[in-house]
Amino acid sequence: MEKDLDVTPVKSISRAAAVLRVLADLGTPGGTLGDIAKATGFGKGTAHRILAALNDEGFAYQNLTTRRYHLGAGIGLLARRASVNEIGSFAQPVLMRLADETGDTAYIQVREGLRSVCIGRQQGTYPIKTLSLDVGQSRPLGVGSGGLAILSSLAPAEITTIIEANARWLAEYPAFAADKLPGLVRQTQSLGYAYVEGLVLPGINAIAMPVLGQDGHPLASLSITAIAERIHGDRALWLAGLLREEARQLSAALARTLSPRNAQETK
Known part of the structure; x- marks a missing residue:
């Protein structure tokens, strides 16, 4: 018989922590709902409710392809932010170089579902x-230059699935609505980078490049934002080249530490 989810806050936190520990023990492959329920001793209904709550907070997420659950970036952000996250740790000097060389604000984003x-x-x-964009903030995949760079690097069928699944959320970002995002994806694929002119905030432009794994799937994106006149014309092309080289170097550094399975599971 399934154990009822205890309504006391302390017990609920204890059970959520038990699920997080199981996800940590499962490591890169993650686990199915059944795996997590068995390891914790909870019924599937209880385990699912806990995983849904953890997903809402960014502490867990489900890979749409494998249906397996993984620890979310929110855990890394709590534990000295992204410094414990391998991609975030490797990216920090990259962000510093980009900010120093351009004078603008540099970001790194990853995909979670x-x-x-x-x-x-x-x-x-x-x-x-x-x-x-604040550290820890999430958006529907495809919104903003960084998310658009990641989305545009995926297979066509997966892009369509994501846009359809996010349609209601995307409606909160009219410039990236479900009927407009496919065109932005095509533009990004044609340019080889994401270029957003005033679509998130008026007068603010952004440019982004995907960081690809050895299998060609996006591990992350590097982006730069600035007032419109600083990301325009020849300077935009210079920034794109700068981001491309930094993304290439970051990809190579990650390839030396992430196995093909690791790279696959970051999708």
């Missing part, structure tokens, strides 16, 4: 700051 999550940000020296 249907959303993109910012796991790092570095401000440049230019006096007008464009802090359009």
Whole structure:
């Protein structure tokens, strides 16, 4: 018989912690709902409710392809933010270089299921700051330059599935609505990078490049935001080249530490 979910806050936290420990023990492959229920001793209904709550908070997520559950970036953000996350740790010097060289704000985002999550940000020296995204903030995948760079690097069928699944959430971002996002994806694929002009915030432009794994799937994205006149024309092309080289170097560094299975599971 399934154990009832205890209504006391302390017990609920204890059970959520038990699920998180199981996810941590399962490691990169993650686990099915059945795996997690068996390991915790909870019924599937209880385990599912806990996983749903953890997903809402960014502490767990479900891979849409494998249906397996994994620890979310929110855990890394709580544990000294993204410094414990391998991608975030490797990316920090990259963000510092980008911010130093451009004077603008540099970001790194990763994908978690249907959303993109910012796991790092570095401000440049230019006096007008464009802090359009906070560390830990999530958006529907495809919204903003970083999420658009990740989405556009996926297979066509997966892109369609994600847009359809996110349709209601995307409606909160009219410039990236479900009927407009496919066109932005095509534009990004044609350019080789994501270029967003005032679509998130008026007067703010952004440019992003995907960081690809050895299997060609996106591990993350690097992006730069600034006031419109700083990401335009020849300077936008220069920034795209800068991001492309940093993304290439970060991809190579991650390839030396992430196995093919690791890379697959970050999708």
